[in-house]
Amino acid sequence: MSENASxxxxxxxxxxxxxxxxxxxxxxxxxxIDIGSVSDEAIALTVRGASELVDAFEMAxxxxxxxxxxxxxxxxxxxxx
Amino acid sequence: xxxxxxxxxxxxxxxxxxxxxxxxxxxxxxxxIWRDTGGLAHVWEDRCPHRGMKLSxxxxxxxxxxxxxxxxxxxxxxxxxxxxxHPDLDVPKTFKVPVYSTEERSGMIxxxxxxxxxxxxxDRGDTLPLRSLYLDCAKDTAIAALGAxxxxxxxxxxxxxxxxxxxxxxxxxxxxxxxxxxxxxxxxTDNRTALHLAIRxxxxxxxxxxxxxxxxxxxxxxxxxEHPRDTASAPRGATVEVS
Numbered sequence: 001m002s003e004n005a006s007x008x009x010x011x012x013x014x015x016x017x018x019x020x021x022x023x024x025x026x027x028x029x030x031x032x033i034d035i036g037s038v039s040d041e042a043i044a045l046t047v048r049g050a051s052e053l054v055d056a057f058e059m060a061x062x063x064x065x066x067x068x069x070x071x072x073x074x075x076x077x078x079x080x081x
Numbered sequence: 082x083x084x085x086x087x088x089x090x091x092x093x094x095x096x097x098x099x100x101x102x103x104x105x106x107x108x109x110x111x112x113x114i115w116r117d118t119g120g121l122a123h124v125w126e127d128r129c130p131h132r133g134m135k136l137s138x139x140x141x142x143x144x145x146x147x148x149x150x151x152x153x154x155x156x157x158x159x160x161x162x163x164x165x166x167h168p169d170l171d172v173p174k175t176f177k178v179p180v181y182s183t184e185e186r187s188g189m190i191x192x193x194x195x196x197x198x199x200x201x202x203x204d205r206g207d208t209l210p211l212r213s214l215y216l217d218c219a220k221d222t223a224i225a226a227l228g229a230x231x232x233x234x235x236x237x238x239x240x241x242x243x244x245x246x247x248x249x250x251x252x253x254x255x256x257x258x259x260x261x262x263x264x265x266x267x268x269x270t271d272n273r274t275a276l277h278l279a280i281r282x283x284x285x286x287x288x289x290x291x292x293x294x295x296x297x298x299x300x301x302x303x304x305x306x307e308h309p310r311d312t313a314s315a316p317r318g319a320t321v322e323v324s
């Protein structure tokens with residue numbers, strides 16, 4: 001089943017590195033991704049694709065790249081159009 | 082120039098049974114060689130895209146190979162077709178292992194790392210597998226040593242001159258009279274080389290005693306390459322012909 005999920009990853013981030021990491025993971029998982037607001041404290045984004053792979057994306061980004069420390073994740077689910 | 086874009090032998094065909102896999106390296110790059118139960122050989126990057134486990138530790142089922150770690154199954158094209166933890170998932174095409182062109186010629190499994198490979202080496206006719214030798218030396222050292230070997234024929238009477246024919250940059254033919262060996266040269270790493278040896282000719286003529294005869298020669302060859310200062314058993318000189 002396909003779904004939309006909106007995330008906010010917050011913590012001690014380096015925005016450029018985190019966004020690159022998120023785009024790479026989304027591509028690997030065959031997810032569409034829209035990047036929202038971006039800062040070194042919080043990054044908002046939305047992904048769309050198979051629900052199992054959205055879960056895998058959340059897991060990957062909650063660990064994050066080596067240079068970033070993710071302290072909190074908020075997620076809001078909604079079925080894809 | 083001997084480069085990754087050329088065709089390289091990775092194993093003797095007989096050493097890889099149907100339904101099995103093995104790991105090897107070429108220029109240091111880790112590769113898995115596996116043979117499906119239909120008999121077709123495959124050479125891939127030896128890494129599952131999921132968690133990086135070596136696929137050479139995996140298991141072959143039919144025309145798929147599955148990773149030992151989480152059981153992800155890959156088809157002949159390298160595409161993941163099934164994830165046990167998500168059996169209903171339509172696996173995206175992005176879950177793919179890099180695959181390399183693979184051919185079996187002259188009793189050896191060949192591959193190239195090039196995306197646009199030239200033709201694979203021409204088949205040299207009937208062969209009988211001898212063995213693969215793994216040497217602690219660079220490939221150029223091994224190739225140079227081939228230029229100084231002397232081969233005693235098994236079935237023929239008398240002693241003929243030994244010739245070493247460079248068939249390609251990675252395949253050499255050592256002959257004495259009508260008999261000869263094919264030697265595929267694999268650059269495992271910068272300082273490790275594999276020689277894959279096959280007897281040129283029919284199984285009926287060389288199986289058993291003939292294999293033991295040439296195996297003895299091959300083991301002495303390895304000793305000479307790895308102990309170049311021991312000249313007591315140095316081979317006679319041989320001519321090297323380039324074709």
